[in-house]
Amino acid sequence: MKSKSDIIDLYDERGELIAEKIPLQAISPLRNRAIRDAIMTFKRSAIINLKKAEHALRTGALGSEMGIGEDCQIPGCEMDLDIVANAGAIADRIREWLQVEEGDDTVVEVIDNGEMLFVLVPTRRVEMGSDLANPRVNVGIAAAHAIIEAFGLTPFTGTEVIKSAIFGRYPQSITTKGALSGLIPAWPPTVDGVGLNFRTNMVNDIVAMTNKDTLNGAALSSILEHVAMFDSGDAIHPAYERYHLLGLAYQGLNADNLVYDLVKENAVDGTIGSVIVDLINRAAKDDVISVKETLPSGFKIYKTDDASLWNAYVAAGQLVSVIINCGAMRAAQGVPASMVEFNDMIKLATGLPDIDYGRGLGTSIGVSFYSHNIYGGAGPGAFSPANPLLRHCRGFLAPCFVAAMCLDAGTQMFNTELTSATFLRIRDILPEEVKKPIKSVAEAALELKGTLR
C-alpha cells in the first residue's frame, strides 16, 4: 500500500497554479480549514421563508402535506400578519435568542426585503446538539416565538398555527414542508441510512450555490461526497482514506491540472473516445500505469502500482468526458450516457478496472435506465446523491451530474431556478468556501504545508 506522503499541485478553474507541492493530507476534511468551515456552514444553517409562512397563515394552507398532493387548507384559522414587513424585528429577536455570547459567530441575514432569513447558529449550539436537526429546530422555534411576540399572539388568538406555518405537519408526519429548511435539506427522521446527510442536496442545489461555475460546482459536490464517505465509515482504512482523498484531489480540486488540461485538449473537436485515449496517454506518461503484457494482436494490458491513483485519474477523465459531451450539447441529459461510455470503453482499452471498481458503470447504467425511455422520470438536476439510484458509487458520480447541470443552457424541465430557487437567492451571502471551494481549499491547504509529513 502506498504511504500517505503524496504530494499534489492544485490549480484553479482557469488552469492556474494556486498551491504547489501540497501534501495530500492537507485536503483532508479532517485537517483542511476551508472544508471544515464549509461543512460547519452547512451544519449550522437554517433558512426561514417568511413570505411562505405569511402566505400559509393568510390562506390557512397549513401543514402542506396530505396523502395525495400538497393541499391542506383549514378554513377558519386564517391570520393576516405582516411578517415580511416585520422581518427586521423578527431577525433581531432570533439573533438575540440564538447567540450564546455577544459577538459570537451567530449570523442572521435578512434576504430580499424580509422574504427570507438565512441563519447560522453559533458553533457552540452545534457542539452541544446531538444531531443535525438541532440548529434548524432551534431556529424554527425561535422564529415562531419571535412572530408570536411581534404580533402579540396568545393561545386564544392563534399561536397554535404559527408552528404549523414553520414546521409544516411535523411531528404528525416525519417530513417538514413548512417554511423551514437549511443548506442540508435532510431532515433527520427522513434520512434513509447513516452517513447520508451530506449527500441529500439535489444536484441543482449545488449548481445554485456555486452560481453555475462548472469546476467549482464539481468541487463542492466532490467535497460533500467525500466528506460523506468520512462520515459513513468508508474512508476509515488507510487505503480507503487515500482512495477518497485522491478522488477528491483529482476529480474535485483539479489536482495537477488534469481535468483542465484534458478539457482544453478536447474542447473544440474532442469526443468521449478522445478523452479516453488522452487520459491513457497521460496516465502512462505520469507513470500511473505501465504495460504489463502485450497480447499477440498487439493489444497492451496495463497494470498499475497505485490503483487508488489510477481510480482518481479515471474519475477526472470521467468528469472531462461529461464536460466535453454535455458541454458541446449544452444540455445535461447526456451525463449518464457519457459516464457509461467512458467506463465501458476505458476498461476494455486498458485491462484495468473502471471507476470505483465497476460501481460507477453499474450506477450510471441504472441512472440511464430510470431517466430515459419508458421509465423516464426526473432530470439529472433533480437527483440527489443519496437517491437509491446514485448512492452506490462512492463519491465519483455526483460531481459529473453537477458539472452537466452547470453547462445546461436551459433544456431541463427540472432546472435550477425551479428546484433550487432558495439557494439562488442566498448564494451571494454564502461564504467563499461554499461559493468558490477550489481556491478556498487550496489556500487552506497552503497553511498546512510543511506541517504534515
Added chain:
Amino acid sequence: MKQFQIPYPGDDAVANKRKEWLNASFSPKKIRDMSDEDIVRLLGHRKPGTAYSSVHPPLDELKEAQDPIKELVEPTPGAKAGDRIRYIQFADSRHLAPLPPWMRFRMYGVRLRGFDSLAYSGRTLLEQRERDLDKTSKFLMETEIFDPARVALRSITVHGFSLRLDEDGLMFDARRRYIFNKETGEVEYTKTQQSVPLEKRIRVGRPMSEEDLEKVATLYRFGVISPRDSDELLKVMKRIGELRVLGGLRPDLVDGR
C-alpha cells in the same frame, strides 16, 4: 474531429471490425442516398422545410454567469442555435445486425460530440440538438450501419424484433412500419419511427445478403466466430472482473497486478 484509435483486444474478424468502429477516422461504406426531406419525414419531429423549434434563445443572446469551462468548450451548431433536443431510435437484430446495441453506443461515444444515448434491451436511443440529429441520422441511415432488414427505426413498440425474422428476412414489427417490396427487392417505410403513416413510402434499399452481413457483423456468435474463440477479449474481461472484485474490497489489493 480528433483522430484516435481506442485499443481493443483480439485479432479475429469481429475484433478487427470492432476496432474499426473504435477508430475516429474510419469512414463506413456509404450504400444508399437518402434525401434530407425523407430523413426528416422518417424522424417525424417536424414537417420538411419548416424551421427548427428552439428550447432556449441562441447562446449568443443568453446572459450566463462567467465560467471558464463554458468559454473553452465549443458548442455544437444545434446548441448554439438553442434547438430542441430530438431523438432517433434504432432496433438492431441479434441476427447479424451490423452493430449490436452496445457497439452502436460505443460508436456514438467515439464519433459524436454532444449526444445522449442509451442501450436498452435491443434498442438504442440517440438524442441530440435537432439540427445535429438530422445530420447524424443521415449518416446513420446512408451507411453500412443501417441494413434495412436487420436494423429498424422504431421509437415505440420496439419489442419482438430479436426473437424472430419474418418470412422476407425482415425483423418482426408489431407496428408494421416497413414492408418488403417483392417487385423491387427493396424495403419501404410506410410509417415514421413513431408509427404515424407517411404520405408516400420511403425506400431504404435492399437488405444485405447473409454472407455480406457476416462480413460486417461485430457480434461473436456460434456458427460465425464463436465467442469462446475470442481468447484475448475473454482474458481481458476475466482480468477486469478479478480486479474489480479485489479492488472492491480494498483498492490496494490491485496494486502491482
